[in-house]
Amino acid sequence: MNHKTAFRQGMTDGIPIALGYMAVSFTFGIMAKNAGLTAFQAVLLSLTNLTSAGQFAGLGIITASASYIEMAFTQLIINLRYCLMSCALSQKLDQRTPFFHRFFIAYGNTDEIFGVCSCKEGKLHPFYSYGVIAVASPGWAFGTFLGVISGSILPGRVLSALGVALYGMFIAVIVPPSKSxxxxxxxxxxxxxxxxxxxxxxxxxxxxxxxxxxxxxxxxxxxxxxxxxxxxxxxx
Structure with missing residues (x-):
């Protein structure tokens, strides 16, 4: 499989993740606005962190005006699972895969992206992961942006419904391999x-x-x- 084909397949498989991310990060954008963050700060936070649990916990720490040490320790505990996911995902890559590919893939190693990439049959092509990340990551950031600029006008029931979308994505990841x-x-x-x-x-x-x-x-x-x-x- 060449780079272009693998990248296109990854983008196709990343579309459902991006749509789910937009719904969940919309809620994060609303919370970020309530915490005093600007649209630029919230979007930058989503682009550089790309972790729902870590970002929601981080907002609580920011709101409480806690120390940087507490922020760092909290993020370490919450996101430590990605070390295990990265170790598992590295086994899917060819042994000859250069280090820089592993480095950039690690950036987008979220729960959902990991689930899609780990379920890919055969060896994992780095550009397949890039394709998934190229669609999913902007979806998370764009949802954050929409939440900051317009989310405050939505009623509470709608916001609660959007928060359930993350669990829907988890179900979508585990059901297909469980059937087979x-x-x-x-x-x-x-x-x-x-x-x-x-x-x-x-x-x-x-x-x-x-x-x-x-x-x-x-x-x-x-x-x-x-x-x-x-x-x-x-x-x-």
């Missing part, structure tokens, strides 16, 4: 049950969301890898 593999479907169900347990049980629900994701990812993904190993020939 009972093992993946089982892993998804176990993940949902474990997440529910960590949310309800005392002591466990005191673990931050960032560390909770990392812990569950290591336990469940590691267990699945040990019980159902994928041969190299099957992964090609």
């Amino acid at each position: 593999s009972r093992i993946i479907a089982g892993v998804v169900l176990v993940s949902m049950a474990a997440s529910l347990i960590f949310t309800w049980l005392p002591l466990l629900n005191q673990i931050s969301s960032g560390f909770r994701i990392i812990l569950l990812t290591l336990l469940i993904a590691g267990g699945a890898a040990a019980l159902f190993p994928v041969r190299t020939n099957d992964a090609q």
Whole structure:
């Protein structure tokens, strides 16, 4: 597959992500405006961070006038899961892929983009990832911009509905591979049950969301890898 074909395929697969991002970041834009950020500041924040949970948490810290150290530590915990995602995604790339490709792909390694790229059959072409990022990232920034300039006129019920769009994107990412593999479907169900347990049980629900994701990812993904190993020939 040449660079142009891979890039076009990535752009096509990135359109649904961009549409979902616009809905979610619209809400972020409204919150950014209420926190005192200008349209330029909010859009720049979305372009340089590209992380919904981190940005929403960051706004709360900005509003509370907390220290830079608290901001840095919070972002580290919330976004630490991307280290695991990047390690997993790097295994999809050809060993001869130059470092600068891995560097730029890491910028757009969000939950949804990771899901789409990791489910791509065979080795991951760097330009496929670039195509997804080229559509999804501007969608997130543009939704932020729309939220800042016009979101304050919408009623609260509409804003709450827009906030659910992020979960809709997660469902769209996991359903197709779950249909084609009972093992993946089982892993998804176990993940949902474990997440529910960590949310309800005392002591466990005191673990931050960032560390909770990392812990569950290591336990469940590691267990699945040990019980159902994928041969190299099957992964090609």
